[in-house]
Amino acid sequence: MFRLVFYLFLSVVLISIVRAILGVILKGFSSLFQTTQPAHPVARATGTPLTGELKRDPVCGTYTVASNAIQHSVKGETFYFCSARCRDEFAAQRR
Numbered sequence: 645m646f647r648l649v650f651y652l653f654l655s656v657v658l659i660s661i662v663r664a665i666l667g668v669i670l671k672g673f674s675s676l677f678q679t680t681q682p683a684h685p686v687a688r689a690t691g692t693p694l695t696g697e698l699k700r701d702p703v704c705g706t707y708t709v710a711s712n713a714i715q716h717s718v719k720g721e722t723f724y725f726c727s728a729r730c731r732d733e734f735a736a737q738r739r
């Protein structure tokens with residue numbers, strides 16, 4: 645009778661140990677996958693806000709967020725550009 649209880653106890657301990665080891669392994673794997681797949685890498689790299697008014701660059705046709713765009717006013721009208729190069733090109737055309 646004592647042996648039966650002992651073996652039952654031993655099997656319970658063994659199962660809990662195996663489960664703990666498996667849990668650690670699975671945790672390690674999930675953290676491994678989390679580090680290899682960062683969410684929105686482009687947004688993090690550039691720091692560009694994902695919301696905001698979109699303005700069309702009249703030179704190259706690219707849509708840029710108004711708060712990030714390079715602004716240039718001509719006779720009270722404001723134009724938005726993706727880069728200083730496009731703004732300079734636009735200014736050269738208007739000259």
Ligand SMILES: [Zn+2]
Nearest residue numbers: 701704726730
């Ligand atoms: Zn442009």
